[in-house]
Amino acid sequence: MTLSMSIHNAAQRGYTSAPDSYQRGRPEYPDALNTWLAAVLGVREGVQVVDLGAGTGKFTKLLARAGARVTAIEPVDAMRTKLSEGLPGVRALAGTAEAMPLADGDVDVLICAQAFHWFANEQALREMHRVLRPAGRLGLVWNVRDESHEWVAAITEVITPYEGSAPRFHTGKWKLPFEGQTLFSALQPTLFPHSHVGSFEQVVIDRFLSVSFIAALPQAERESVAEQLRALKDRFAILREPTITFPYVTQAWYAERLAAP
Template sequence: MSSTSPIHDAARRGYTNASDSYQRGRPEYPDALGDWLSRMLGAGEGSRVVDLGAGTGKFTKLLARTGATLTAIEPVDAMRARLSESLPKVRALAGTAEAMPLADGEADIVVCAQAFHWFANGQALREIHRVLRRGGRLGLVWNVRDESREWVAAITEIITPYEGDAPRFYKGTWKQPFEGQRLFGPLQRAVFPHSHVGPFEQVVVDRILSVSFIAALPEAERQSVAERLRELKDRFAELREPTIAFPYVTEAWLTERLSAA
């Protein structure tokens, strides 16, 4: 990640190119996560919540149901425009995790859904600490493909050779900034089963074409990936059904802001 551009190139190019497939293909979040947001993070009427790396607003919609006052921070213009179109009442601002256009202590809660691995560094953690009030909470959420299913593992085999140096949740490097720091308390994990139900083209093809490093490929290569995904129907009868359920596990992590600067 260069000093002149805080956004990884795969994210900048991929998410600019793929805002349509991102909106169509990305799964929503399990209903149980709404209870986690309320009970564990404290999101609700009167709370001030920042959705950091908000994308097209998939997670912002779930946050809006809590009744909290929301601010969405998203650096990619195409994604932020989608969010503003679908959620016009949410304040949507251009910014990055390392530089949020917010005052000190402005937020009770910061949440990052499908995003923190992109900016897991000390500078971002210090900026989140600055924006949170004392005792505020940071929530990190990911929908993770359940690769115990053979056809899901086959999808991973198709796309992994393209990932290059793009940050990924499964590598676990996103935890490194929390090691040996005094800004936040211990990470606490909750897990929720989830599935994305719909036609193959939406929940598989659109979903995978919205992956940052796939979306950033030249169009001919993207279409080659799409065709390889469609060929999985020849191997797995389940994928030939009119509606399929793509299995996920939703991981939700929280930590509390400490008073140390």
């Protein structure tokens, strides 16, 4: 199976066409997450860490700054190229969650940031278990929009009709492979308040045109989505401000590798 066949079409097409929008529009991560990485996952100098589904490297750079020995695995060539341009000292490999180019037990910590919902399946869990050392640690991280704000919920209403079959975090289906399995301990969550501060074009237009299933649309439909998002300025004064603070909650989940059953 080729890499392009083993990832969802929306991810392959969308992330190939929009690496620059992704880099501009996606939020960074809260400072408090650095403490969680060190205290819970044990990310520190010299530790072997894999960033799986690394994209353009927004999360990878946190791991590199901690002094970890980082390997970024990303199946989409355009995203991996952007990562290597920004982080030339990080080893970046083509691979998927189901087929990582790593030896058995080669990794102390494996992290998926903004990515696990794309490959939430039993085969991926088995492959993660294979590459992690005994008692190795698995981390899953997402920046999740805070839809308790009416204007944020309105943005979701604009993009949701286009999602089709693309796997989405909000459905919760990503948790299903962990039910009844014996490869990892039960997932433990930690939540951090977060925000993305910038112009409307950055935190709304770039952010949501970089969503995989939006980026994969024909140009005319992408432009229609952008027009719908800009029309929200007429309803919500906050979107007309020169600087917008977009609210998120960062969810960080932890599990430990168990002995092979």
